[in-house]
Structures are given as structure tokens and as C-alpha cells.
Amino acid sequence: MKNSNNNFQGFTTSQVVEELNDLLRMVIPITAANCLVFLRAVISVLFLGRLGSLELAGGSLSLGFTNITGYSVLVGLASGLEPVCSQAYGSNGSNKWELLSNSLVRMIFILLVAIIPIGFLWLNLEPILLFMGQDAAITSAAATYCYYSLPDLLTNCLLQPLRVYLRSQGVTKPLMWCNLIAVAFHVPINYVLVVEKGLGVSGVAMGTVLTNLNMMGLMIGYVWVYGKWRWTWRWTEGIGMRELVRLSVTSCMGICLEWWWYEIVTVLAGYLADPRLAVAGTGILIQTTSLMYTVPMALAGCVSARVGNELGAGRPYKAKLAALVALGCAFVVGFIHVIWTIIFRDKWSALFTHDHMLQSLVSSVMPIMGLCELGNCPQTTGCGILRGTARPAVGARINLGSFYFVGTPVAVGLAFFLNVGFSGLWIGLLSAQLACVVSVLYSVLVKTDWEGEALRAEKLTNLSNGGLEMVAEYDSDGSDHEKGLLIVK
DSSP: OOOOOOOTTOOOHHHHHHHHHHHHHHHHHHHHHHHHHHHHHHHHHHHHHHHOHHHHHHHHHHHHHHIIIIIHHHHHHHTTHHHHHHHHHHSOOTTHHHHHHHHHHHHHHHHHHHHHHHHHHHHTHHHHHHHTTOOHHHHHHHHHHHHHTTHHHHHHHHHHHHHHHHHTTTOOHHHHHHHHHHHHTHHHHHIIIIIISOOHHHHHHHHHHHHHHHHHHHHHHHHHHHOOOOEEEOOOSOOOHHHHHHHHHHHHHHHHHHHHHHHHHHHHHTTSSSHHHHHHHHHHHHHHHHHHHHHHHHHHHHHHHHHHHHHHTTOHHHHHHHHHHHHHHHHHHHHHHHHHHHHSHHHHHHHHOOOHHHHHHHHHHHHHHHHHHHHHHHHHHHHHHHHHTTOHHHHHHHHIIIIIIIIHHHHHIIIIISOOTHHHHHHHHHHHHHHHHHHHHIIIIISOOHHHHHHHHHHHTTSOOOSEEEOOOOOTTTTHHHHOOOOOO
16 A cells, blocks of 8 residues: 555645545536436426326326336445445556456446346336225326336446446546436427327336436447557456445445435325325425435535545545545535525425415425435435445445434324324434434544555455456546546447
8 A cells, every 4th residue: 555644633725625626526517417317307207297197196106116116226236336446446556447347347237137126026016006005097107107117227227337437537527418418308309209209108208218328328428439448358266246246235225225215204294184285295395305415416426436536546644535525515515405495495385386285384394304404415425435435334224223213213203193294204304314414424533444444445456356458548648537438348
């Protein structure tokens, strides 16, 4: 491991500013890309609403089902690439590019295996929902949407790993432009399929599939143009598949446990005194928190890459600095969310509905949701730091304990036993986020041995001794930070 400055007593202003600039150069494009993905989902919902209330209900039900059983799992599994790729890219090991490319190929294989049971679930959505007592007409529409979304599973097997793979190398602007171009065609694609061709719910589903396919194609095209390589096959042992599966499964658990809790809130809202109003309000609030989540999600992914790069390079001092700067940014973003959810709560709720009772319900809970984000932003960012140090299992245990052993009992107790109602569900979320952020900050700030993590990173990047041999050609002026990309074809 390289010699490094191990004086962790303090950082100079210039060091903090430099790290902040490095982080923001990554975070801003990724946040924009996340917002574009969110916009794509909003456009799909708008086209479903244009078809009618039945189609909107069925499509929304299918979106929830596919998020829980499919997309959250694939995103979570792909996150297992973060420590391996980021630490390998930061290192100067002889097998640096080999480990990057091998890990990408292995992750694609892992996701291809994972979509087999997921696809089986999607094909059997209708009997599953009917068994659960859902309305037959809504279930039929949901099943149609789910059936035509099946090709998206294959697309995401390459799309999700590519995002992590590129981000771990600091390549963020191309991701933003690829998303922008793909989403720009999302409206005309939906218009042709839904309005001109009259394909209805299936047309909206196919529109999403085609947009994601365009995103994937643009990313591959970018790598094809700017990445130059040669590769050869050779049989070797010790390719690190077991380690990658372990990281993927634990990363998946950490992400899914949090995503799924929001869906549980929606289900619980259906058992309140006025379920129509409560479920509608939950839908608006979850869409709002999904929009706010784009920033901490970007921070988490980027700080994971920054921490991994510095640990892989044998610079624990800079890895700690990257973690502290990112957490500082997360608290600032959290405070901004608190302020705007209080000031604009009435105007925001009016954007979604003209029902005055629903507006009042959403407005009353907006400040609580803002406080949740004050915990969610540093908590999500902290989980990204844990992934960057190859410790996603710590984040998974924290999310399990916080959301299911703290948040759920509080939410159920307040909403149903103490008759607090709708607000009680979100106070439960607030308690979960509070437990989460305290635990994550303790794990990152107190329990992390940065020198030890750098040694672990050196060991992790030496796990692979074979597989595909790749040689990258990139500019000597350092422009490979955005262009020196590799992909196995």
C-alpha cells in the first residue's frame, strides 16, 4: 500500500474545497440523470391517466409490484459492483482493468440468473393479486402492464451494472446525456404507441421498455466510441465470484429493505378509516419523497465511488475526507428539504389534486416528511460510504433494525392503536430514519478504521488473477477520467 498522510486530526480548507469540487462534479450530473429517470416514470403515469381511471389504477398497481419484486432487486444486486469497481479503478494493480471487466461480466451473469424467478412472478401477477383479493378489472390491467414489461428485465441486466461500472470511474456526464436523449424520446414513443396505435396499457409498458433500451444502447455506444481495448480468454482460478455474490446480496438487502417499507406504508394506509383518501395521500407523498430521493441517491453512489477510489489507491486520509464532505452535503440537502416542505406544503399538494380534503391531508404531513429527509439524506449517503468500504452488510443490518423493528411498530401503534391516523404512519417513518441516521453515523464516524479499510481494499483488488485480459488506450493528458472506458463485447 502507498504511503499516505495518516494524520486524521483535521483537514485544510483547500483540501475540503478540492474534495467538494470533485464530489459535485460527479453528483450534479448523476442527480440530473436520476431526475430524468423520475420524469420518465411521471410521463408513463400521465399517459396511464389519459387512458382512464381503471388503466391508471392497474398500471400503478403493476408499477408497485414490479418495483418491489424486480427493479429494487436488480438495482440492489448491481450495487455490489460499487466497492469492487471503485477500489479496483483507484488502484495501480497489474490486474486493475481485468478485475473491472471480469466483475462487470460476472454481475451481468448474476442478474441474468436473478431475473428467472422475477420473470416467473411477473408472469403470474394476475393469479397472485386475485388470491390476495384485489379487484379483477384492476388486476387484469396490472397483469397486462407487467407482461409487456418483461423485456425490461433483460435490459436492466446490462443497464444497471453499466451505470455502476461507469460511475465508479468518475464517468457521470455521459450518463446524464444518455438519459436526457432517451427520455426526450419517451413522450413521442408513448404518443405513437398509446394515442396513434391505440395500444393502451400495453403501449405505456412498451414505451418504458423502449426508453430503457435506448438508454442502454446509448451507454454501450458511448463506450464503443471512446473505449479501445483488446482481450483474450484464459482459464484460471480464483476469479472472486463468491465475494461478488456476497457483496451483491448484502447490498441488495440494504436497498430493498428501505424501498419495500414505503410499499408497506401504502398497504397500511388502505386499512385506515378513509382508505381512499389515505392511499391517495400516500401516493402523492411517496412520489414527492421519490423526487427528493434523487439527490441523496446521487450522493450515495458518488461518495461510494470516491471512497472506493481513494481506498484502492491506498489513501485512507482522502477516503475519510470524501466521506465527511459527502455527509456535510447530505445534511445541507436535508435542511433544504425541511425548509421547502414547510413553506410550500399547501402549494405543492395543490399541484397533484383539486380535492380540498386530500390537499389538507397531504399538507399536514409534508413537514413530517421533510424531517424524515433530514435523516434520510445522511443515512442514504452513509450507506453509500459503507458500500464504498465493501461493508454493505452493516447498512443492511441497520435498515432491517431501523425500519422493521423501530419504524413499523411505531407506525402501527400510532396509526391504529393510538388513533393518530395517517400522520402516525409518517411519524413511524421519522422514527425509523432517526434510528437509521444515528446508527449509520456511528458506523461511519466512530467504527470505521480507515487505514484498515485501505488494507482490505488492497486485498479485495488482488482477488482476481485471471479471466479476461484487457488493455485500455487513453490520452496521456488525463482525459481518460471521462473517456478511458472498458467493456467486454
